[in-house]
Amino acid sequence: MAAAPAPAAPAWTPDEPIIRVTDVHKSFGSFEVLKGMSMDVRKGEAICIIGPSGSGKSTLIRCMNALVDITKGSITVENQEVNDPNLDKLKLRRKVGMVFQQYNLFPHKTALQNVMMAPINVLKQDKKEVEERARKLIAKVRLTGKENSYPGELSGGQQQRVAIARSLAMRPDIMLFDEVTAALDPETVKEVLVTIRELAEEGMTCILVTHEMKFARDVADHIYFTDKGVIVEHAPPEEFFDNPKDERTKTFLGQIL
């Protein structure tokens, strides 16, 4: 962050949006998946994105950590333009953690090792210090005692909580959750949601794609509804659920609630 010769982004201050999505378009070949989406996320906010399957929710949040590059528009994370060919992806991904629907743990490493790997390999941090932190994170996601279990020996919900701890080990400023409970059975959904709720309450900036409406209503500061590549409407949860404006939102909520 010292005087870098590269076009330095104006220093970000916490009163500005931590993520700023401006008119983002994304096409896969000739198929336009995102047709101009915009949103601002402030530090410490929990944002839920909901919408029918195929509406581009995953694509949108995957653009935020540059897993998918955008075709047009702009995304900034702490004022750093993500859509910049010279982007330092490591720097971005340190700030933005991501948890996936299928957990995607590294099957050849124990739970503890999964949490420790990236800080050691990527950030070259001291192993002892990382291990101490990793054990605390395992405890935080309520998996004390499972440190030495391999992913194949853990239930889906446990694996997903290891995945959350693994992301947190990088000390991100923002966490992205892509339908992280969709592959879980109903009993285990709760244990994962509790963990996420705690994170949000501690002030972690969270962006969640979810179908858990009750959770969204309880936890979200703001809800975005997407359909066919556009943001149809967005509002605080009470307003969104009790008083939806757009027909598409009403239909969707009618089907799901």
Added chain:
Amino acid sequence: MACDVAPPDVIAAAGCWILDHTGVNLTILHDEFDRRRFVSGIGMTIWLSVVSLFFSLIIGVVGAWAQGSDYKWIRRLINGFIVVFRNTPPLVQIFFFYFGISTLLPSVEDDVGMRQPLFSNIQWAIFSLSLFAGAFNIEIFRSGIEAVPNSTKEAAAALGYTRLGTYLHIVLPLAIRVCLPALNNNLVNLLKTTSLAYAIAVPELLYASKNIWTDAQNVPTMMVVLLLTYVALVGVLVWAMNAWERSMAIPGFGQGRGR
């Protein structure tokens, strides 16, 4: 033709006993010169195997990585290499290097002022065998790499891993476990293929045995000894590979599943 040996040499005594009582002439037991030739033949076979095995694994790992390169010409180069070495007999490859390439290289002067080829026959054998087994290893590793789900690589990317970091820390350790059985086969094959170095006079097991049976006129005996020796060598390799496979097994993953 009774043989005399110094009393403490039990192996030689055994050889003599066998010769006296059965007529089977195991000169590798009671003849010191033959025994030395034979043992050093085994040593050379092991040396060729271990060194070629090492380099072939490196070729496999690096080649499989380069096959995923963004540069088309690198991928083509690797594929060309694989085609050439997979589709030609290993003996022809050894001749190609030893008689073909070697003569094109400059020679060097040794300590006593003789012109010597830049590389010895042993070095050419190792070079050639490494490339031969390496070409197969690339293919084997690639199949293992392709078995690693994209979503796993994506998770690594999301944690800030570079492509190389993902390959070294995640893809390769998983791929190796997937392709160990195929790798096992190829390395056994490599050990057996070292016998082709005979053709360029590398004093490995087959070459040493042939010298012994020519001198001692015990062809059938040495044939049996030779076969059994290879069986034992391959047996040790297979045992080591299986031990490796077991040590790498992960509970709940692949072959480790269900434990």
